[in-house]
Amino acid sequence: MQVNETQNEGLKRGYEITMSASELEAKVDEKLEAARPEVQMKGFRKGKVPKALLKKQFGKSVLGEAMQEGIDEALKSHFDSTGDRPAMQPNVTMKNEDWKEGDDVVVDVSYEKLPEIPEVDFASLTVEKMTATVDDEAVDDALNNLAATAQNFEKRRKGSKAKDGDQVTMDFVGKIDGEAFEGGSAEDFPLVLGSGQFIPGFEEQLVGAKEGEEKAVEVSFPEDYQAPNLAGKAAVFDVTIKAVSEPKPAEVNDELATKYGAEDLEALKGQLRERLAAEYANAARTVTKRNLLDALDKAVDFDLPPSMLDSEAQQIAHQLWHEENPEVEGHNHEKIEPTEEHITLATRRVRLGLLLAEVGQKQEIQVSDQELQQAVFRQAQQYPGQEKAFFDFIQSNQQALQQIRAPLFEDKVVDHILEQAKIEEKTVTKDELQKAIEDMDEE
Incomplete structure (x- = not known):
């Protein structure tokens, strides 16, 4: 197998791979020989059909398969020797379109390799972590909201x-x-x-x-x-x-508490305080993660595969367009061209995504089956009465399963980095925490 480089520009790579006619023939013979023990033809015992007859009868049918396997093996060998990791599926095209049996097989292969991700000293990062406590006023507000909901x-x-x-x-x-x-x-x-x-x-x-x-x-x-x-x-x-x-509005008393499954008003207050504390913690976690990603974005810079960048920018532009035009259903509309703002956001997402993936791989961070099943169960609860249909869909759809696994993996990588970074604790009010979340949404 002969491999010649045809392009080496930035992260773009191109190669011409030649599989000689003799190599292809040997591959066909190999496949036929492997199948021979199971072949049975009239006049011959099972496994005793002559090679020449096998080739005449089945040679053409295994030719394409042998050709594909040969090219796949050449690509694997190439990636093993160069260390290249393609950003997306390599593009493979037959160069000699008028190929006939007995000719060499020549294909053009092009791809964009993933960049080398620089090492980051996570201990040098400073990340602000907000903490908000649940005060009595917040509990009273939550009680009044419940009373309004339970109005008479x-x-x-x-x-x-x-x-x-x-x-x-x-x-x-x-x-x-x-x-x-x-x-x-x-x-x-x-x-x-x-x-x-x-x-x-x-x-x-x-x-x-x-x-x-x-x-x-x-x-x-x-x-x-x-x-x-x-x-x-x-x-x-x-x-x-x-x-x-x-x-x-219903009166805030023990009767209201029992309507919401609590023993009395004090028990309901305790439940509300716990729920609010969990909400504050989730919001603070979101802000902390954003602060970390901001710090990482400033700390690293490397070339990005153009195809990944373009794909992400297109997806962002398309999603935001539909958010601004909710009356348009489906995708039967003119092509949405990404703006500079979309490209800037895509650049950040792709860079940070590659960085977190690299850290996770090097640290051998994994999402366990139990963690994944728990996440699937939480999402299934959003579809009461249809849980089984949701489970069946997820289990039969690897892409949907990956969409659930990806944020779990990202959060575990973020936790790994936060363990090493310098954390600056900051106590804030509920309103300050809310403003921090709103500022994130506006960016």
């Missing part, structure tokens, strides 16, 4: 007009072309105005209604309404308002 409704005095957020109790009959339709009627139905529980336009027409008032609410069912017999049709609902009630 108290009847307004007669004659009061219904406001957005009020609950109206009503009887109604829905009609299309003057005829009542199935499922369009109810009695003593409680509806919170502004909740979006009814079809668009219904609730808005009840704002200002009073107890005892009768109204004709005119609406049109959406074109994509779930009931085909109603979709797109105009309807009139004859509504009788029987009561108008205003929202009243």
